[in-house]
Amino acid sequence: MPVFETLVPENVIEEVKNDFRYAERVEQYRLGKAAVYIPAGLKWNYIPRSAIREASASQRTVSAGHCVTVRVCTPALEISTEAGSFSLNLEKQASLDRFLAVLELET
Secondary structure: OOEEEEOOOOOOOOOHHHHHHOOEEEOOEEEOOOEEEEEEOOEEEEEEHHHEEEEEEEEEEEEEOOOOOEEEEEEEEEEEEOOEEEEEEOOOHHHHHHHHHHHHOOO
């Protein structure tokens, strides 16, 4: 079983393993009933949903290429908590819409 670490030290989830087990996979992230899970190597960081003050959409511009620079706009989710702001980079607009739909129900 993976190791879990909270990104908001004041908010620790007791049943984090159980919540993770049934969490919905949205790209590389997991969206549980109690937290948003972010992969971090061999462990998972999480942001408790009760600590989220605001979630909003944004666009990131990613540059790639050596000879010819290519710029691509990708969706991103900005999450604001008491501990600071976090940005989750996504590949698909549908994934961003899924996060916003679930997180807006609580705020």
